[in-house]
Amino acid sequence: MKTLAELEAIRKATLSRINLRKDDKGEVTRVVIGMATCGIAAGARPVMLAFMDEIEKRKLAHVQISQTGCIGMCRLEPMVDVILPGKDKVTYVHVKPEMVPRIVAEHIVNGRPVDEYTIGAAEKK
Amino acid sequence: MKEIALHLLDIVQNSVRAGASHVAIRFLLGEDGVLEMGVRDDGCGMSEELLSRVRSPFTTTRTTRKVGLGIPLLMQNAMQTGGHVDIESEEGKGTDIAAFFQTGSIDCLPLGDLASTMASIIMGSPDTPEFALHCTSPTGEMSFSTEEIRPMLEGVSLAEPGVVQWIKESLEEEIEPILGGIMK
Numbered sequence: 001m002k003t004l005a006e007l008e009a010i011r012k013a014t015l016s017r018i019n020l021r022k023d024d025k026g027e028v029t030r031v032v033i034g035m036a037t038c039g040i041a042a043g044a045r046p047v048m049l050a051f052m053d054e055i056e057k058r059k060l061a062h063v064q065i066s067q068t069g070c071i072g073m074c075r076l077e078p079m080v081d082v083i084l085p086g087k088d089k090v091t092y093v094h095v096k097p098e099m100v101p102r103i104v105a106e107h108i109v110n111g112r113p114v115d116e117y118t119i120g121a122a123e124k125k
Numbered sequence: 126m127k128e129i130a131l132h133l134l135d136i137v138q139n140s141v142r143a144g145a146s147h148v149a150i151r152f153l154l155g156e157d158g159v160l161e162m163g164v165r166d167d168g169c170g171m172s173e174e175l176l177s178r179v180r181s182p183f184t185t186t187r188t189t190r191k192v193g194l195g196i197p198l199l200m201q202n203a204m205q206t207g208g209h210v211d212i213e214s215e216e217g218k219g220t221d222i223a224a225f226f227q228t229g230s231i232d233c234l235p236l237g238d239l240a241s242t243m244a245s246i247i248m249g250s251p252d253t254p255e256f257a258l259h260c261t262s263p264t265g266e267m268s269f270s271t272e273e274i275r276p277m278l279e280g281v282s283l284a285e286p287g288v289v290q291w292i293k294e295s296l297e298e299e300i301e302p303i304l305g306g307i308m309k
Contacts, residue, residue, distance in 0.1 A: 007278075
């Protein structure tokens with residue numbers, strides 16, 4: 001059973017990560033997932049939860065996940081934008097949950113976008 | 126959509142966009158096998174004119190394109206089971222949308238992963254509105270609300286991955302004995 005005591009433990013663990021974030025302000029990496037009708041139908045929900053799992057597993061304090069609506073390229077959904085602080089936005093297309101650990105490890109943690117998953121690579125096909 | 130729970134994820138965005146402060150979600154499974162999925166919000170509501178054309182795929186409030194498929198796709202999936210969709214709305218008061226599915230129909234979608242949907246909804250709008258979930262079936266009932274757990278978090282956002290994970294896992298445990306029979 002999940003208990004409120006567990007929630008309290010999670011709260012305390014999270015609090016220390018939040019303080020870490022406050023110390024070096026502004027340096028947040030943003031992950032934006034398309035969650036309109038098209039994104040949801042194409043499989044955005046498991047992708048979003050995969051990002052959440054991966055960020056929790058690695059205890060990354062500086063990553064913020066958010067949702068956006070339809071941007072008009074429904075055929076490329078599920079789409080995910082990753083915006084590192086001070087860097088240009090990178091757009092990943094046809095994202096599957098299996099691709100998420102690599103995006104987190106190579107791009108979010110190590111700063112090297114996974115070129116083969118990006119919109120640029122998809123449009124060349 | 127492959128799951129009824131994915132329709133919920135989609136349709137709830139309408140309540141969020143309507144500026145609701147409370148969104149109450151219900152899943153009521155009757156003895157007769159009829160499942161009601163309902164969403165009631167206290168958002169801006171719709172005028173009679175908008176309500177009269179909200180079922181059309183060519184109605185949308187966004188300005189970038191002329192189509193909106195959330196409600197039409199939900200209607201299609203309810204109606205192909207022999208069910209229907211009711212929408213009540215009053216400007217300034219809020220909206221109630223209810224989709225009825227005959228779960229005995231071969232064309233009925235599975236309920237799907239409702240716990241994941243709730244986690245995604247809360248992650249997408251962690252501060253406001255408050256979301257409540259109520260499920261009943263002949264085998265029991267459960268209730269959950271963000272309003273109950275928010276004070277315990279003392280300012281920690283509901284969108285923090287650890288918190289979302291806790292919500293998802295506790296909902297999985299609570300929903301399974303009630304609606305497990307129609308999940309897959």
